[in-house]
Each structure stands twice: as structure tokens, then as C-alpha cells.
Amino acid sequence: MKRGVAITTLLCLAAGASAPSSVASAAPVAPACGSPGKPPCPLQRFMRAHVSAPLANRDAQALATAFERIAQLNPKPDTWKNWSTLAEQGARAATSGDFHSAKRRCGRCHRQFRARYIREFRDRRLVAKP
Ligand code: HEC
Numbered sequence: 001m002k003r004g005v006a007i008t009t010l011l012c013l014a015a016g017a018s019a020p021s022s023v024a025s026a027a028p029v030a031p032a033c034g035s036p037g038k039p040p041c042p043l044q045r046f047m048r049a050h051v052s053a054p055l056a057n058r059d060a061q062a063l064a065t066a067f068e069r070i071a072q073l074n075p076k077p078d079t080w081k082n083w084s085t086l087a088e089q090g091a092r093a094a095t096s097g098d099f100h101s102a103k104r105r106c107g108r109c110h111r112q113f114r115a116r117y118i119r120e121f122r123d124r125r126l127v128a129k130p
Contacts, residue, residue, distance in 0.1 A: 033122065033123055034118075034122060041118075041122050041123060042123070042124065042125055042126045043073065043117065043121075043122075043124070043126065046069075046073075046126060050062075050066045050069070051063075051066045051067075051070070051106075054066055054094075055099065055102070055103060055106070058099060060094050060095065060096075060097045060099075061094075061095075063090075063094035063099075063102060064091045064092075064094035064095045066094075067087050067088070067090035067091035067094055067102070067105070068087070068091050070083075070087040070090070070109075071083075071084050071087035071088055071091070072127070073126060073127065074087070075117065075120070075121045075124060080113060082109075082112060082113075083109060083112075083113055086105045086108050086109045086112075087105070087109070089101075089105055090102045090105035090106070093105065
């Protein structure tokens with residue numbers, strides 16, 4: 001009887017360990033992400049799901065929210081000032097339904113910061129929403 005309980009407990013623990021939390025705890029050991037066969041990196045995943053999608057769907061409100069979130073995700077707000085500026089300009093453009101102007105901020109930020117971000121911060125977890 002006791003043995004059965006212990007085994008059940010172990011099975012539950014094992015099941016728990018295979019939940020998404022194991023992905024998080026494995027991250028520091030194998031930080032690789034974003035390459036073929038690896039999961040997308042945190043910001044890359046966010047961009048695909050929450051930034052590209054509302055632009056494609058012409059969802060002004062969701063796009064404005066996404067730009068505001070991008071502003072918060074600036075990894076170096078003291079020195080990468082243009083990151084924040086571009087994100088804020090994008091949010092304003094999206095709010096007023098100017099998708100063309102909003103989209104230009106995507107390209108400007110990518111040209112200025114994407115390679116640097118990938119070099120320095122690629123596996124950085126996205127900070128919790130305030
Ligand atoms: C202020 C900076 C900034 C703005 C504005 C921005 N991005 Fe990004 N974006 C990045 C960075 C940095 C990355 C690289 C993340 C990575 O690969 O880890 C990225 C990556 C992406 C990716 C992932 C590409 C891939 O590797 O699959 C997509 C898609 C994307 N952005 C779409 C957009 C769109 C669409 C907009 C505008 C509506 C936008 N981004 C605005 C900084 C920005």
C-alpha cells in the first residue's frame with residue numbers, strides 16, 4: 001500500500017516536471033534559441049505573436065499596446081534612447097490608425113538595434129508586465 005502511494009507521488013512529480021516549467025529550468029543549461037530546431041527566443045516569439053499579428057490584422061489598438069510593451073522591453077533605456085522613442089512613436093501612430101507610419105518604426109528599430117539585441121540579449125527573458 002505504502003509503496004503504491006510512493007510510486008503515485010513519484011509519478012505526479014514526474015508529470016509536474018514535464019510541465020512547461022522544465023523548459024524554463026533547462027534554459028540556463030542550453031540557452032540556444034532561435035536557431036533551426038530550437039524554440040524561438042523570448043523577444044522573437046513576442047514580436048511574431050503580438051507585434052506582427054496586429055499589424056497584419058490592422059488591429060490598431062492591439063498594435064498600440066504592442067508598441068507600448070516594446071518600449072518597456074528596452075534592455076538599455078539609458079543608452080538605447082532611440083529604442084524607446086521609436087516604440088513610443090509607433091504607439092502613437094498605431095493609436096491614430098496610421099499603419100504606414102507605425103510600420104516604418106519596425107524597420108528603423110530593426111536596422112538600429114536588432115543585431116545588437118541578438119548579440120547581447122537574445123535569451124533575455126521578457127520582464128513581467130508592471
Ligand atoms: C524598438 C525596437 C523594435 C520595434 C519598434 C519593433 N521591433 Fe521587431 N524586433 C526587435 C528586435 C530587437 C528583434 C530581435 C529579437 C530576437 O530575434 O531575439 C525583433 C524581431 C522581430 C521579429 C522576429 C523575426 C524572426 O526572427 O522571426 C519580427 C517578426 C518582428 N520583430 C516584427 C516587428 C514588427 C512587425 C514591428 C512593427 C509593427 C516591430 N517588429 C517593431 C525590435 C523592434
